[in-house]
Amino acid sequence: MSKFPMAQGLKVAAVTGAGSGIGEAAAMKLAKDGFHVAVIDILSDKVSAVARAIEAIGGQALALVADVRQADSVDRAFEAIENWRKCPDVLVNSAGIIVRGQLTTPLLSER
Ligand SMILES: NC(=O)c1ccc[n+]([C@@H]2O[C@H](COP(=O)([O-])OP(=O)(O)OC[C@H]3O[C@@H](n4cnc5c(N)ncnc54)[C@H](O)[C@@H]3O)[C@@H](O)[C@H]2O)c1
Numbered sequence: 001m002s003k004f005p006m007a008q009g010l011k012v013a014a015v016t017g018a019g020s021g022i023g024e025a026a027a028m029k030l031a032k033d034g035f036h037v038a039v040i041d042i043l044s045d046k047v048s049a050v051a052r053a054i055e056a057i058g059g060q061a062l063a064l065v066a067d068v069r070q071a072d073s074v075d076r077a078f079e080a081i082e083n084w085r086k087c088p089d090v091l092v093n094s095a096g097i098i099v100r101g102q103l104t105t106p107l108l109s110e111r
Helices: 021-032 044-056 071-084
Strands: 012-016 036-041 061-065 090-093
Touching: 012 021, 012 071, 021 036, 021 044, 021 090, 036 044, 036 071, 044 061, 061 071
Parallel strands: 012 036, 012 090, 036 061
Antiparallel strands: none
16 A cells, blocks of 8 residues: 555556666656656666656656665665555566577576
């Protein structure tokens, strides 16, 4: 339940990997659709840039640096979102890396 009485009807989205690519596109689209968007990425300069881009089109954004590999980092980010607005209605989980190679290419952890 939101702490903000005015939050009734408010739509909140959280997007991980929002600093670029699919996550950035999803964050911008959700902002254009009226969502207040938590822009989450491991790279601080990228979250700031995307949050500014959302605000530049009249949207509402919260820039959060978090590493989705770390549970406590994710917990802190979602606590910050609930303190900012409320529990997100939508989650886009786009954080990740692309490793190009053959099936026989060693995994990152094996290199
Ligand atoms: N683009 C494609 O064709 C494609 C195809 C299949 C799967 N995917 C997957 O979709 C996801 C997004 O792809 P994309 O093309 O938008 O990639 P992208 O590299 O443009 O964006 C990924 C974002 O995730 C962030 N990120 C990486 N590790 C993170 C971490 N530990 N915590 C928080 N943020 C982190 C990066 O900083 C980056 O901003 C990736 O997981 C990718 O593997 C993409």
